[in-house]
Amino acid sequence: MAKLLEGKVAIITGAGGGIGREHALYFASAGAKVVVNDLGGDRHGGGKGGEMAEKTVADIKAAGGEAVANYDSVSTREGADGILWSALSKFGKVDVLVNNAGILRDRTIVNMSDQDLSLVLDVHLKGTFFCTQVVARQMKVQGKGGRIVNTTSLSGLIGNFGQGNYAAAKGGIYSLTRVAALEFAKMGVTVNAVAPVAVTRMTEDLPMMAGAKKDDLGPQFISPVAAFLASDLAADVTGQIVGVHGRKVFLYRMQETEGVTKESGMWSPAELKERWAEIGK
Numbered sequence: 456m457a458k459l460l461e462g463k464v465a466i467i468t469g470a471g472g473g474i475g476r477e478h479a480l481y482f483a484s485a486g487a488k489v490v491v492n493d494l495g496g497d498r499h500g501g502g503k504g505g506e507m508a509e510k511t512v513a514d515i516k517a518a519g520g521e522a523v524a525n526y527d528s529v530s531t532r533e534g535a536d537g538i539l540w541s542a543l544s545k546f547g548k549v550d551v552l553v554n555n556a557g558i559l560r561d562r563t564i565v566n567m568s569d570q571d572l573s574l575v576l577d578v579h580l581k582g583t584f585f586c587t588q589v590v591a592r593q594m595k596v597q598g599k600g601g602r603i604v605n606t607t608s609l610s611g612l613i614g615n616f617g618q619g620n621y622a623a624a625k626g627g628i629y630s631l632t633r634v635a636a637l638e639f640a641k642m643g644v645t646v647n648a649v650a651p652v653a654v655t656r657m658t659e660d661l662p663m664m665a666g667a668k669k670d671d672l673g674p675q676f677i678s679p680v681a682a683f684l685a686s687d688l689a690a691d692v693t694g695q696i697v698g699v700h701g702r703k704v705f706l707y708r709m710q711e712t713e714g715v716t717k718e719s720g721m722w723s724p725a726e727l728k729e730r731w732a733e734i735g736k
């Protein structure tokens with residue numbers, strides 16, 4: 456029996472560590488040829504190097520899989536072009552893109568520097584946009600459809616104290632996922648997002664992770680969900696945001712309340728105050 460991702464070429468960004476590395480190992484074991492992208496910097500976006508991506512590639516090859524390393528940053532158009540080029544020059548096509556690379560530079564909004572804002576928006580939001588754009592253009596040329604799996608966060612969907620930059624970026628990725636799902640439907644390209652919670656170098660010292668163990672909340676739980684979304688099994692799944700907290704999998708949905716319609720004329724602020732509870736039901 457063919458493996459789940461047999462014959463597929465998958466680009467996974469930020470695959471040198473954490474969740475992306477788990478994705479790369481899982482996808483390769485499911486038969487995919489994997490472009491392991493990682494800039495190799497620290498978790499705040501400082502530095503770079505090839506070791507992280509190379510280690511993931513070496514581990515995939517040791518297990519009998521196929522992979523190539525790429526060290527470009529997702530946050531520039533040139534970087535995104537370079538990542539696609541790695542897929543095309545080594546494997547001749549691209550079927551799957553997993554936008555996973557990310558950094559954190561937590562500050563309250565009042566204390567945030569311009570650099571903390573730009574770097575985080577650049578890596579998450581622009582990185583996801585650039586990689587999605589270059590890969591979708593290639594998928595259009597190939598004419599065989601494809602799968603894009605983005606990575607958002609409860610921080611961007613619900614909100615989290617001290618993460619104004621990160622939440623804005625991840626909320627943007629939610630919106631981009633919804634729009635791309637609509638725009639790419641006619642090309643047979645599905646676009647979904649995972650919203651993970653996992654103990655990694657990015658999160659291990661956050662208060663919300665206190666006491667969490669990798670056995671119950673490790674990055675390994677996210678990858679089967681990403682692989683499902685990347686596979687032929689999910690041909691009819693698009694525009695969805697899949698939450699994964701350890702063994703729990705669920706969907707996030709934007710909610711519109713039933714609301715209240717005024718019979719005629721316009722609402723006054725005093726009437727809005729009076730019927731606020733009803734409006735929110």
Ligand code: NAI
Nearest residue numbers: 469472473474494495528529555556557608652653655657
């Ligand atoms: P991580 O820090 O372990 O992994 C992120 C990887 O992205 C690193 O290997 C890093 O070198 C790479 N990277 C950073 N900037 C890059 C760039 N410009 N170009 C290419 N690669 C780059 O973090 P983790 O936890 O594995 O995060 C993966 C994704 O999941 C991120 O998008 C993160 O925001 C998201 N996420 C993680 C959560 C968690 O609980 N761990 C919660 C919600 C979202």
